[in-house]
Amino acid sequence: MKLSVLGSGYVGTTVAACFADLGHDVTAVDIDEDTVAALNDGHAAIHEPGLDDRIAANVGDRLRATTDYDAIAETDATFVALPTPSMEDGTIDTSILEAGAEALGEAIAGKDEHLVVVKSTVVPKTTETVVAPAVADASGLTVGEGLQVGVNPEFLREGSAVDDFMRPDKVVLGSETARAAALLREIYAPLTSQVDTHVVETGLREAEIIKYANNAFLATKISLMNEIGNICKEYDVDAYEVAEAIGLDHRIGSSFLASGVGWGGSCFPKDVAALIAAAREVGYEPSLLEAAVEVNEKQPRRMLGLLERHVDVEGARVAVLGLAFKPGTDDVRESRAIPVIRGLLERGATVVGYDPIATERMKRHFPDIEYAASAADALDGADAALVTTDWEEFADLDAEFDAMATPVVVDGRHIVERRDGLVYEGLTW
Numbered sequence: 463m464k465l466s467v468l469g470s471g472y473v474g475t476t477v478a479a480c481f482a483d484l485g486h487d488v489t490a491v492d493i494d495e496d497t498v499a500a501l502n503d504g505h506a507a508i509h510e511p512g513l514d515d516r517i518a519a520n521v522g523d524r525l526r527a528t529t530d531y532d533a534i535a536e537t538d539a540t541f542v543a544l545p546t547p548s549m550e551d552g553t554i555d556t557s558i559l560e561a562g563a564e565a566l567g568e569a570i571a572g573k574d575e576h577l578v579v580v581k582s583t584v585v586p587k588t589t590e591t592v593v594a595p596a597v598a599d600a601s602g603l604t605v606g607e608g609l610q611v612g613v614n615p616e617f618l619r620e621g622s623a624v625d626d627f628m629r630p631d632k633v634v635l636g637s638e639t640a641r642a643a644a645l646l647r648e649i650y651a652p653l654t655s656q657v658d659t660h661v662v663e664t665g666l667r668e669a670e671i672i673k674y675a676n677n678a679f680l681a682t683k684i685s686l687m688n689e690i691g692n693i694c695k696e697y698d699v700d701a702y703e704v705a706e707a708i709g710l711d712h713r714i715g716s717s718f719l720a721s722g723v724g725w726g727g728s729c730f731p732k733d734v735a736a737l738i739a740a741a742r743e744v745g746y747e748p749s750l751l752e753a754a755v756e757v758n759e760k761q762p763r764r765m766l767g768l769l770e771r772h773v774d775v776e777g778a779r780v781a782v783l784g785l786a787f788k789p790g791t792d793d794v795r796e797s798r799a800i801p802v803i804r805g806l807l808e809r810g811a812t813v814v815g816y817d818p819i820a821t822e823r824m825k826r827h828f829p830d831i832e833y834a835a836s837a838a839d840a841l842d843g844a845d846a847a848l849v850t851t852d853w854e855e856f857a858d859l860d861a862e863f864d865a866m867a868t869p870v871v872v873d874g875r876h877i878v879e880r881r882d883g884l885v886y887e888g889l890t891w
């Protein structure tokens with residue numbers, strides 16, 4: 463089928479490249495000229511393992527990128543993967559989505575039929591009340607007739623986006639008409655026929671809230687483990703031993719029990735905040751979700767508190783190892799390193815940050831701190847080190863700690879090996 467994908471960020475680029483790989487003819491549309499040029503050049507503007515290979519294999523053949531919305535008219539269906547960022551009060555800002563939907567509508571005016579699929583994460587009713595009317599008004603098409611509408615939330619993780627898309631646990635297809643459901647099924651057939659996955663066919667609102675339920679559950683699971691971990695720490699118990707044991711209960715499961723400095727990224731914080739705001743909007747006070755956020759905000763402060771047990775932070779030189787919100791990505795959005803660095807600066811420390819790939823992005827947040835070219839350089843002469851991302855290379859650090867002025871490590875990610883001569887503090891162990 464001929465598909466267009468609106469927005470070429472983490473989701474849009476992955477979706478476009480993977481659909482092309484699956485045999486569809488795909489046009490990626492983005493307003494950013496550099497992003498479009500990079501794609502047409504055979505690579506992504508973002509770092510995502512395996513993504514460049516898929517782009518390079520398909521560009522010039524089944525994949526192309528453009529800034530021209532008119533190209534959408536040549537396609538049968540459009541996946542909307544535009545940003546839905548948080549507003550101050552936690553609600554999602556739908557202005558980009560609305561502008562995109564309007565431009566999309568203008569582009570398909572005069573067509574007999576077009577399918578619009580919302581891939582962006584949106585609160586229940588957004589597709590019905592914001593996207594569909596905007597496309598309908600601008601195109602002149604009628605919702606449910608010429609204009610078919612779907613919601614297909616995305617569950618990929620950054621750092622493993624391609625694998626997650628190509629081997630999903632489930633594919634959620636939301637629609638309100640048999641025609642839209644059939645088109646969605648057809649688009650996903652090349653994937654669902656080759657991998658063992660579950661296809662969940664449901665309504666628009668249901669598909670929208672399934673995405674939030676998924677993320678809220680995972681974020682709350684981590685916060686619950688962090689809360690248990692904080693208690694474990696006070697009793698001198700290793701929370702990782704506890705997690706391993708409880709994870710054996712199949713009702714709990716072993717994934718997303720890694721306690722530490724908490725959850726960051728462009729989605730968990732934004733999506734939990736949006737679900738809280740959406741709940742309040744309909745008069746429900748979501749106290750458990752609020753507590754999950756509260757625990758998450760506590761973890762960086764606990765990390766700084768543990769540091770203060772060993773080092774007078776004012777005037778100290780502190781290495782922050784790991785700036786990305788998780789390993790495998792250069793994305794620093796809502797990275798836990800941000801509140802940690804802010805807390806260090808407030809306490810008068812000199813901060814030297816290190817990350818294998820996220821340094822440039824973190825410079826936009828903290829242009830004035832020092833950045834090291836390697837973990838060894840960051841540790842050289844440091845009075846302490848805080849570990850905020852579980853990059854595998856930190857597990858191999860050993861003799862590098864000898865160059866520290868005082869060998870104090872507060873590990874927020876359970877990644878550094880304890881060794882003789884190192885004053886080691888785990889966050890929840």
Ligand SMILES: NC(=O)C1=CN([C@@H]2O[C@H](COP(=O)(O)OP(=O)(O)OC[C@H]3O[C@@H](n4cnc5c(N)ncnc54)[C@H](O)[C@@H]3O)[C@@H](O)[C@H]2O)C=CC1
Nearest residue numbers: 469470471472473492493494543544545546582583616620
């Ligand atoms: N990042 C992730 O891992 C996941 C994100 N999501 C959701 O997917 C949506 C997109 O997220 P990301 O891909 O992370 O966003 P992103 O910020 O990485 O990329 C968005 C892209 O849209 C482009 N753009 C902005 N306005 C535009 C317009 N009017 N027309 C065309 N292009 C425009 C930007 O230039 C950028 O390339 C969000 O709703 C997010 O919550 C869902 C699952 C996973």
Ligand SMILES: O=C(O)[C@H]1O[C@H](OP(=O)(O)OP(=O)(O)OC[C@H]2O[C@@H](n3ccc(=O)[nH]c3=O)[C@H](O)[C@@H]2O)[C@H](O)[C@@H](O)[C@@H]1O
Nearest residue numbers: 616617618619620684718719720724725726727729787788
């Ligand atoms: O909606 C989204 O954008 C995506 O959000 C998350 O994916 P992502 O943010 O890429 O990363 P995760 O691997 O989920 O990690 C999120 C944060 O939780 C932290 N985390 C994760 C797991 C864990 O056990 N403990 C823990 O602290 C990570 O360090 C990271 O800061 C979800 O896992 C995806 O399914 C979803 O599609």
